[in-house]
Amino acid sequence: MSTAVSSGSPDHRAAKTSPGYVWLVGAGPGDPGLLTLKAARALRDCDALVYDYLASPAVLALASPQCEKIYVGKKAGAHTLSQDEITELIVRLGSAGRRVVRLKGGDVFVFARGGEEAAALHAAGVPFEIVLGITSALAAPAYAGIPLTHRDYNTSFTVATGHEDPSKGYSSLDFAKLANPAQTLILLMAMGNLAAIVNRLRDNGLPGELPVAIVREATKPAQETIVATLATIVAEVERTQFAAPAVVVIGNVVREREAIRWFDAAPLFGKRVLVTRPERESDDLTSRLWEAGAQPVPAPTIAIAPPDDAGPAGDAVRRLDSYAWVVFTSPNGVAACFRILEEQGGDARRFGRTRVAAIGRATAQSLRTHGIVADYVPGRFIAEQLGSGLLERTDDGETILLFGAQEMRRTLGSILRERGRIVESVAAYKTTAVASPDLADLAETCDVWTFASGSAVRSFVANVPGAADLAQDKTIACFGPVTAAALREAGLAADVVAEEAGAGGLIAALTASPPRMDAAV
Numbered sequence: 001m002s003t004a005v006s007s008g009s010p011d012h013r014a015a016k017t018s019p020g021y022v023w024l025v026g027a028g029p030g031d032p033g034l035l036t037l038k039a040a041r042a043l044r045d046c047d048a049l050v051y052d053y054l055a056s057p058a059v060l061a062l063a064s065p066q067c068e069k070i071y072v073g074k075k076a077g078a079h080t081l082s083q084d085e086i087t088e089l090i091v092r093l094g095s096a097g098r099r100v101v102r103l104k105g106g107d108v109f110v111f112a113r114g115g116e117e118a119a120a121l122h123a124a125g126v127p128f129e130i131v132l133g134i135t136s137a138l139a140a141p142a143y144a145g146i147p148l149t150h151r152d153y154n155t156s157f158t159v160a161t162g163h164e165d166p167s168k169g170y171s172s173l174d175f176a177k178l179a180n181p182a183q184t185l186i187l188l189m190a191m192g193n194l195a196a197i198v199n200r201l202r203d204n205g206l207p208g209e210l211p212v213a214i215v216r217e218a219t220k221p222a223q224e225t226i227v228a229t230l231a232t233i234v235a236e237v238e239r240t241q242f243a244a245p246a247v248v249v250i251g252n253v254v255r256e257r258e259a260i261r262w263f264d265a266a267p268l269f270g271k272r273v274l275v276t277r278p279e280r281e282s283d284d285l286t287s288r289l290w291e292a293g294a295q296p297v298p299a300p301t302i303a304i305a306p307p308d309d310a311g312p313a314g315d316a317v318r319r320l321d322s323y324a325w326v327v328f329t330s331p332n333g334v335a336a337c338f339r340i341l342e343e344q345g346g347d348a349r350r351f352g353r354t355r356v357a358a359i360g361r362a363t364a365q366s367l368r369t370h371g372i373v374a375d376y377v378p379g380r381f382i383a384e385q386l387g388s389g390l391l392e393r394t395d396d397g398e399t400i401l402l403f404g405a406q407e408m409r410r411t412l413g414s415i416l417r418e419r420g421r422i423v424e425s426v427a428a429y430k431t432t433a434v435a436s437p438d439l440a441d442l443a444e445t446c447d448v449w450t451f452a453s454g455s456a457v458r459s460f461v462a463n464v465p466g467a468a469d470l471a472q473d474k475t476i477a478c479f480g481p482v483t484a485a486a487l488r489e490a491g492l493a494a495d496v497v498a499e500e501a502g503a504g505g506l507i508a509a510l511t512a513s514p515p516r517m518d519a520a521v
């Protein structure tokens with residue numbers, strides 16, 4: 001019989017052991033940033049992914065498109081596989097030589113039946129590994145600003161299930177022990193039986209004025225928290241129609257929330273943010289929005305495609321070392337350049353003594369990932385400043401390559417040509433307008449719209465009838481003055497203009513002037 005425990009990497013083990021391999025993975029409570037590096041690696045490597053309703057789409061997206069994704073439900077009432085059927089499915093996939101991730105919300109071993117699945121895999125001789133996750137028992141209080149221990153209040157905390165109905169007389173929970181004011185009590189799955197649980201805790205001596213918090217959809221943009229006391233919490237749940245999934249926190253530590261509350265107090269918390277950038281470029285913005293507590297809504301309005309004629313870009317890359325300067329006007333240009341270099345069998349050494357300029361920090365960062373440190377990055381990302389910076393650094397008659405979009409603005413080239421520089425403007429890629437059929441609906445549901453380029457703006461207004469009316473109660477945020485001008489031309493006004501390119505600049509600008517909405521409660 002084989003077991004999972006041996007040394008070496010999972011890959012190594014999987015290669016040596018037959019049949020397949022199963023990772024029992026805790027996905028954390030929702031915020032994709034709380035996923036462990038190990039979990040991300042397992043998701044990338046698996047060819048079958050078995051998940052239930054607590055899994056967040058951003059986490060599922062880490063699996064490869066070829067990976068078979070199997071939904072097994074588990075939401076109360078919905079059509080789902082039973083636990084036995086799930087266990088059987090994992091064993092069957094593993095026995096068939098598949099590399100399986102069984103993804104669970106929170107942690108694998110906290111009220112998640114991971115122990116049973118592991119035992120079944122062991123019995124079937126399928127090697128497995130436990131990739132623990134952050135349990136909602138810890139995450140929900142943390143994201144509500146409630147420390148589980150605090151030296152002023154408690155010396156322990158207890159995590160219990162509220163799933164057992166204490167009024168039915170068969171609860172194995174020891175309420176005499178749980179009703180200890182010097183410990184923080186954390187209850188999962190307790191919403192259905194809350195009234196009965198509260199009664200038993202009070203019967204066993206917990207005071208009615210003891211603070212209680214309930215956190216639902218913890219770590220997600222939809223996170224909500226109510227705070228009351230043992231005496232009032234049931235009525236409060238009733239009044240607010242507070243629903244699962246939620247974690248109940250009982251104890252004096254709840255008092256700290258007022259001062260420590262952070263996640264749901266952030267300016268972008270809970271806001272839906274439309275991301276119109278092309279899919280490939282929007283990664284950084286999307287993850288930073290998550291971190292800020294916002295809900296990114298991907299809706300690319302442009303896509304990046306090869307230029308109509310790829311010849312000039314190929315020629316230019318072949319002669320990179322013949323220019324005085326090469327200027328990259330976007331990370332896409334950098335990506336295209338290095339793709340062409342690779343196709344030609346070359347590498348960064350092709351630049352020789354040629355100096356390199358990047359229009360902004362994001363472009364400079366792309367260059368850095370290819371081992372090139374830009375010689376010049378202007379402070380503000382507008383053509384005028386880049387132009388004057390380049391004029392200072394070059395002489396009359398020197399040749400400058402502008403490597404960028406096919407529809408590149410002419411401003412920079414003209415500034416340089418007027419002063420005697422020889423300019424070669426080469427199309428490295430082109431942007432094409434795209435739009436999903438539900439773009440207008442998505443835009444309507446968002447609080448903030450973001451635009452990274454004029455072409456994204458133009459494609460957006462072409463695909464969203466009545467965009468200007470729809471924009472009345474939206475915050476519009478964009479990168480740089482050129483995109484802001486494109487918005488104006490399209491009849492939309494930018495509320496927030498990021499001075500600095502890149503996702504960080506946009507988030508900073510947005511948080512400095514938060515969306516026009518009532519602050520989240």
Ligand code: SAH
Nearest residue numbers: 106107110112135136188189217218245246
């Ligand atoms: N293994 C999971 C728990 C699964 S039991 C973990 O470690 O978190 C399901 C219960 O977990 C829910 O009823 C709820 O009490 C809690 N839960 C899971 N995710 C949650 C979230 N994002 N916010 C609040 N509660 C959550």
